[in-house]
Amino acid sequence: MTATVGRDEQLWSRCGGCAALLYRKRLRRNLDVCPECGAHARLGAPERLRQLVDPSSFVALPDCPDDVDPIGFVDVLPYPHRLTAARAGTGLAEAVVCGTATIGGHPVALAVMDFRFLGGSLGCVVGELITCTAERALTDGVPLVLVTASGGARMQEGALSLMQMATVSQAVGALREAGLLTVSVLTDPTYGGVAASFATNTDVLLAESGARMGFAGPRVIRQVTGRALPEGFQTAEFLLRHGQVDMVVQRRALRGRLVALIAAARSGRRAVRRTETGQLVPRQCAAAPAGPGRTVTGTPDGRTVTGTPDGRTVTGTPDGAGAGDPWDTVRMARHPGRPTTLDYLDSAFDGFIELHGDRLGADCPAVVGGLARLGDRHLMVIGHQKGHHTAELVARNFGMASPAGHRKALRLMRLAARLGLPVVTLVDTPGADPGVRAEEQGQAAAIAESILTLSSLPVPVVAVVTGEGGSGGALALAVADRVLMLQHAVYSVISPEGCAAILWPDSSAAPQAARALRLTAPDLCALGIADDIVAEPVPGAHADPEAAGELLRRAVLANLAPLLDVPPAILVRRRRQRFRRYGAARTTGGVGAPTEVVR
Structure with a gap:
């Protein structure tokens, strides 16, 4: 209106x-x-709460820490200025309102997103608040209701915002394991990282009439495909026809449907006593370290990383790792001669046996996977496959996985878990397939399920970003115990071109966006998202693919070995704790470039 x-x-x-x-x-x-x-x-969060919960029953959860500006992001305005304007315009502290309430007399925990606040974007504080809400539901033994309205992950917080997809998803997964009902109410619009994580991995998905939901937005799909979109594309009714939601509900009937669902779940829990195992330990909303066991201090030049898991203190930028303009690194990561997953399977691994198909009718060429050996250790390797020339790139969809690709990867992950085999993933994608058919087949839900499955996989997982790590398509293979990045790889919540088109006057500002996004390997290590940098031959992996393969082999062996004797329950707990730490991560100023280069 x-x-x-x-x-x-x-x-x-x-x-x-x-x-x-x-x-x-x-x-x-x-x-x-x-x-x-x-x-x-569209409704704001306060009005939505008035319509859904019993009068005077809502109690807000404690506020999260102060402003978070983890990468010192500046486009035409500094990020803190945008936060101030959003707060003044909405009267809210952040893009979500969280708390406990009753609906029809039944206690629930709920999180209601507000699109008016920076497009309802998912940042560190938003992720922390929703995670705390899920943990409160687990503590109280009550259902969780999520009302989503978001354009996706928050660009101004870089890859840390991307990590929130995993953080919130695993909190929802803990409720699933405990037998507690989770419900998503999809409102207009729900896109990007929110759609591809917690919005679609709940038990029940209700779509409000007229809502739109998808992984890629209509504008992006039109730009990429050059095609007109079908009438009603990505609307609630479209989602229902394609089997992606449980029901479409008029706003007036929404509260009644929630009451019925919650009453049924409560009845079921009274009838069956469950033993709750494998739960996350709930905790209060609090500031978190900048990453897994690592803090960042000092200045961009000569910055020091302290408190690494093995007690190391690392200073400087070893051998110039990642030095230079981030835009040059982006171009290096996209170099057509850069080794692909199949190249690494030939040079770094032994005895690869490729396994095909998602068992639902398709075999995505952008994802390859199968059994291989690394020394005397058998494992499952899964990776994105691009190509070196135009015909191969087109045949492999430029490494952009379809839902069938994510489901093939899921099938192989689960097979590895049944066989007790470690999983190694090789990430090199500009992002997930943004096409019309991918949306029809449930791209967002496929990514969400992959993220959720990796968070609880009972075998070691090592992920290596070998080229481009693009958004949710990359995270779908990178929820791991150890995350490595090649020296000239990048990992980001959005491409520099996409960020520039949204936040700058035009896409020619992509080099500036690349610098602001903090997407290089040293940046990601300083933020605690990546653990180590894998050195490349000079000037890059494309110059000597065989040598690059040997360096990758050594790095994977070194990082996999300490994980092999860790009991599965501890492995899963530590992995979840790793991603739990990304909630409301606090790092100020520029990000430096220190970490270890594995040779």
């Missing part, structure tokens, strides 16, 4: 669907649904 201008602005609204002029009080009585055409206007 758009308000009319002039002195009658507060009395009348014009419907964005049919352009009817509506009396504002009548529209409010109808829950902001147009009585003429049924269009559902």
Whole structure:
């Protein structure tokens, strides 16, 4: 709905669907649904809570820490200025309101996102708040209700915002293991990292009438494919036809549906006593370290990393790792001669046996995987496959996995778990497939399930970013015990070009965006997202693929060995703790470049 201008602005609204002029009080009585055409206007979180929960029952969770600006991001405005403006414009502290309440007399924990606040974007504090809400649900033994409205992960917090997809997903996974109901209410719009994680990995998905949900937005899909989109594409009704939601619900009926679902779940829990095992340990909202066992101090030149897991203190930038302009690193990561997953399987691993298919009717060429050996150790290797020339790149969809690719990877991960084999993933993708067919087949849900499965896989997982680590498509293979990055690899919440197109006047600012996103290997190690940098032959892996393969082999062996004797339950707990630490991570100023280069 758009308000009319002039002195009658507060009395009348014009419907964005049919352009009817509506009396504002009548529209409010109808829950902001147009009585003429049924269009559902977007609601802020406070109004949504008033409509869903019992009167006076909502109790907000404690606030999270102060402002978070983990990478010192600046586009045309500094990030803190954008936060200040969003708070002034919405009256909210962040893009989500979290707490406990009753719905129809039944206790619940719930998190309600607000699109008005920086597009409902998922940042460190938002991830921390939703995770704390899930942990409160686990502590209280009550259902979790998530009301989503988001454009995706928050660019201004770089790859740390990407990590929130895993952090929140594993908290939802703990509720699943405990037999507690989780419900997503998808409202307009729900896209990107939120759609590809916790919004679609709950037990029940309700879509409010008129809501839109998908991994890639319509504009991106049109730009990438050059195709017109089908009528009603990504709407709630489209999602229902393609089997991606349980039901489409009118706003007036939404509370009643939630009451029925929660009552049924409560009845089931009274009838069956469960032994709850493998739960995450709940904790209060609190500031977290900058990453797994690592803190960052000092200045960009000569910065020191202390408190690494084995007690190391590392200073400087070993052998110039990652030195130079980040935009040059982006171009190096995309070099057509750079070794692909199949190249590494030939040079770094032995006896590769490729396994095909998702067992649902497709075999995505952008993902390859199968059994291999590393020394005398058998393991499962899964990776993105690009190519070196145009025909191969096109045949492999430029390494952009379809839902079938993610489901093939899932099948191989689960097979590895049954066989007790470690998993090694090789990440090199600009992102997941943004096509129409991928959306029809549930791209967001496929990524979400991969993230959730990796968070609880009872075998060692080592991920290596060998080229591009692009957004949720990369994270789907990178929820791991150890995350390595090749010296000239990049890992980011969004491509520099995409970031520039949104936050700068035009995409020609991509080099500036690359610098602001902190996407190089040293940046990611300083933030605690990556653990080590794998050295490359000079000037890069493309110059000597065989040598690059040998360096990768040594790095994987060195990082895998300490994990092999860790009991599965401890392995899973540590992995979850690793990603739990990314909630509300606090790092100020520029990010330096220190870490160990594995040779």
